Amino acid sequence: MAKITLFIPCFVDQIMPRAGQAMVRVLERLGCELEFPEEQTCCGQPAFNSGFWDEARPLAARWARIFARAETVVAPSGSCATMVRHFYPHLAGSDAGLRRELEAAGTRVYEFSEFLVRQLHIEDVGAYFPHRVAMHDACHALRELGLKDEPRRLLRQVRGLELTEAEDCERCCGFGGAFAVKYGMISAAMGERKIAALSQAGVDYVTSTDPSCLLHLGGMLGRQPGRVRPIYLAEILAQTQDGGAAA
């Protein structure tokens, strides 16, 4: 089985480790050999997105160095995979050497569901999750990586899971990094709309290719009555009938 280098985004490491842990469990169950370079920190996306490219550039170069020898890099976030794969080269400016390095870095990076379905050609990971679930298409995974069907294929194979499509599933949840605090009122209004659609769909859980969306939606759901709960895709796939997801 494939040898995989884990790319754990900084916020997953610090705030939502369970998302990374679940991904590890699924990959190990499939027989992948995993390594985790401990020097890794942040890919630089927060700075890049906020316009601080000079601050993001060294982090990108650093990331490329740390992952230089990795064969296959898998991340539990479509957004961070997008940063490395699609946005890194634009940070290089006129530095042709750096551009080459950054371009090379991106070619081996995959978002989790993308890796399972497109690279390993696996859809059934033997999971069990007897709930009604709606998929929220995270923007970067959907529009930058073109992942629409991949997470759904995985979910369809989960025993007991009832996959439901909520209205406007491709609409942004309103997270957007610094935007969520800078323009919190807009971000929250977008989140409200998402939550209204999920409640309408009558699901127990909302899942996504990006834990960051779920952080935001989870925060909003935490403030209101209702039963919809956020859960990251790998957290569903990690659950098995014999309770395989127990920590």
Added chain:
Amino acid sequence: MNQENPARERILRRLAAALKTPTQPPWTHSPADAARPAFAPLTDIRTHFRDECAANRTELIEGRREELVRAFYKLLMDTGLAPGENPGPGAPRIYAQKPAAGVEAIWEELLRPWQGCSDGPDSGPPDDRHATSLTLAEALIARTGSLLISTAQGGRAASVLPPLHIVYARAEQIVAELDDALARLQNHGPTPARSMFSLITGPSRTADIEKMLVLGAHGPKRLVILLDA
């Protein structure tokens, strides 16, 4: 140097300098996509034209000459025009373009009953008394169910001012694509001599109130094509 308009030189000079630097490649798109065809070729031009007319609310009446003359007569009666020599002042009228070469006979036939209430470019531009107009078309386009007219068809206002616009056309005038119609305008060189053309696709409309479709916003509420098969 243009004395009255010094900005002209300044704008042009700024552009010339600005455009020396080549454009950077796009982030999100692949220029290679442009190599694929955007439209599938039409298989049945006539049917497509008919379907598109239905979709855009153009009333298409196909038939032989006598049938079209009868349909025209009925349309005008329904619009409130009175046949005969003297319909009286204030009565609704028709504005008809002068017939082009080759259609004199049918024009004569169509308009004969309406002598007393028909006007045309010779009597000045159309106005609010004209309840309907009759024109020809430069071409009909199957792809979109449209017709292309120019100022040769009774001027600029004839086809937009009256609430009912009637077009007489022959089936051979249908071309497949917009491109065919546009190419025709440049048959005699790239700059057409006429000062105005309109591609017309259905009657005038608006959806400005709650996105609800209402016909007859400023232009004709009804557009009828009499298609001589």
Added chain:
Amino acid sequence: MNAARQFEQDARRIAVDVPLHQVLKKNLATYQHAAGLGRERFADWNAARAQAHAVKAEAIAHLDRYLLEFERNLTARGGRVFWAETAAEARDYILALARRRQVRQVVKSKSMVSEEVHLTPALEAAGIATLETDLGEYIVQLRNEPPFHIVTPAMHLRREHVAALFHEKLGLPESVHEPEALVAAARAEMRRRFLAAEMGITGANFLIADAGLVAVTENEGNARLSAALPRIHVVLTGIEKILPRLRDLALFWPLLATAGTGQAVTCYNSLIGGPRQENESDGPEEMHVVLLDNGRGELAADPEQRDILHCIRCGACLNICPIFETVGGHGYGTTYQGPIGAVLTPHLRGPRFAHLAQASSLCGACTSVCPVEIDLHPHLLQLRRDSSRRRPWREQAAFRAFGWLAGDGKRFEKLGRRGRRWLRYAQSLAAPSSRLDPLRPWTRYRAAPELPPESFRDWWRKRKNPAATNDAGAKAAHS
């Protein structure tokens, strides 16, 4: 108040305007449905977009040459071209023309450039009655509002609003609510004005270089009337509207219609190339085309963001934008709203509109629908980059600190652990979203995330090597 503060204040108010959001949701859903069906008429919508991108790229790359070609061919038919570097120059030209020709009434059909140069107020101030004749524009003019949307100016209104307005302004019975009847009333009112006006003003959707024609797209017929009835026709438009060849319209007409409304083509696509010719029976005595630069030339000098000039003002990016749907067209405080407004306005009106690029989640929906493939969300990123050194010092310092923090694995780990511990402690003291809550910007609208005692790397290390749990990890686990 500066533009950024004003935006924030308006956004805060509009973001909770439930009735407005209901109207928008309904109207936009209608649009999305129609646009989806419209795209299916193409064998390959993305091929059409790429072709359009290529045509516009060529047009802009040789903009100076094509503008001259357009001018030459239009003037050959007796049309006149005036080049305006600034909004004021465009306004003054039209005003002077109207005065010279004793114009007392003007009919206008939709032109966003005329909004950009504030033409109507200038004409009105000079005592020239100026009527917006596009139904949506007419409605917002009666309400004394700017257009809400570049394509659908009255998108924010329900028929009840229009009915009340027409009752008040046109004396229509209060009971008339049906769109059909409202449209008929407006038509009758405006028809009188059309027949009396001495000057008609329209915009342009395209300027065709090889044919010397101005292309105007509309559904209602008011632009055709504006170009047919008054004795003077003025076209006011931006220099970027060039298309090299007449036959390019075979692509651009359907493309604009599909993206704009979902139609196969818009009801009326007119081509106007001068005043009435000798062999023609009606039409204006004079035709003037005012070509406005107003910052576009400088934008052309930016090889990275030049493609903003490709915009055909279809409105598709507004219609899909969740920010637009939240703050509405009026929230932007600009002539052009939505994503195109956010990327164009800083170029036209300067860096005081840079905040618009910040007000985005960068979801990229706009870029995915733009029919001419403008890199809209990449431009938002670039504009953020360009404004980064003008941001508040605290923000700049924060990102510098973040760069330092993430520049070293050990440092990141150590400070991350301390930070989580400190935040958990602070949260235990301060009520969520209170002034003391350090996470207030987040918790103002959401519950705080539960901060885990153990990071991913702690967990990984422990798992790989359960025996040799380092003391840092152990401490974390017990805290």
